[in-house]
Amino acid sequence: MTATLDTTAEAENKPAAGEIPSFDVTLKIQRFSPEVGPDPWWDEFTITVHGTDRVLDALHKIKWEDDGTLSFRRSCAHGVCGSDAMRINGRNRLACKTLLKDVNPDKPIIVEPIKGLPVLKDLIVDMEPFFASYREIMPFFINKGNEPSKEHLQSSEERERFDDTTKCILCAACTSSCPVFWTDGQYFGPAAIVNAHRFIFDSRDDGATQRLEILNDKEGVWRCRTTFNCTEACPRGIEVTKAIQEVKRAMITRAF
Known part of the structure; x- marks a missing residue:
């Protein structure tokens, strides 16, 4: 049997062991x-x-x-x-x-x-319009009671309800992929709605009704056309379109 040998030229072009x-x-x-x-x-x-x-x-x-x-x-x-x-x-x-x-x-x-x-x-790009919408949905805990005497307990099931939307890193990839946002700079955009979702469905928070009222605005969740661009663009794999639909459903049923 004759062994096949690399030619000198082929050997020279091959990366050394461990070389990228x-x-x-x-x-x-x-x-x-x-x-x-x-x-x-x-x-x-x-x-x-x-x-x-x-x-x-x-x-x-x-x-x-x-x-x-x-x-x-x-x-x-x-x-x-x-x-x-x-x-x-x-x-x-x-x-x-x-x-x-x-x-x-x-x-x-x-x-x-x-x-x-x-x-x-x-x-x-100028991110201020993006962060203005983010601030408007009140991305912080709202508690109507006094200073708690103990921690707010939450079950694994309650946490799982909004776990996906806690992954947002505010990169604006979802919002700036949205055709509605391109044509209407007043639209809250997917990222703001995702971050509202994170608090609306958090059992420890008392501000869901306020946030839903904000997103019920003509430039809120009802402007979404469900094109799924936002979900595809999210680098963290958040199901953005699903979250927006859940906020719409909560708006109608008041179940959150």
Whole structure:
């Protein structure tokens, strides 16, 4: 039997044991600066990355080595803070959780700011309208009694009722994926409703009726068109559309 041997060229191209393979990728990034003008433009950068790199790693490499003016938000870089939500190949994602090898690196990867919020610079948007809606639903415990003499007990079943909506990291990926929010900036948006859900169905909280009255506004839950964009966009896997429907049902039945 004749053994098949690698040629010298093939051997040279193989990564050494333990080495992470590298490849070239092109990012096409939407840019905007009020100092340059009122219109956005596109820049392309081709860089060498590794198979373990995420879109955030590529943005860092571009900013540190190619163009220091590139602007974007990030903090923890581990999918917890929600700072680096952006549109990647037309879908809302967290840049720190999106592997470059998973978004077809054979073609230019399109990176844009999330939609529906004013762009301040490049991939940075003004989050104030988003947080204004969040604050309006009163995202804190409301207790009508006096200072409790003991802790508020809660069963596992009671906790499970709203457990899914406690996962929200306020990244705005769901809200900025919503067509209603794009066309109507007054709509509370999925994230605000999700965070209202978290308290409405919490057995320890006494503010459900107040929150339902707020969300019964013409720009509240009834503006939802159930397109499921929000559920698909959520990086934490929250069933956003389901939560919105449960809030609608509570509005009608007053069962919470």
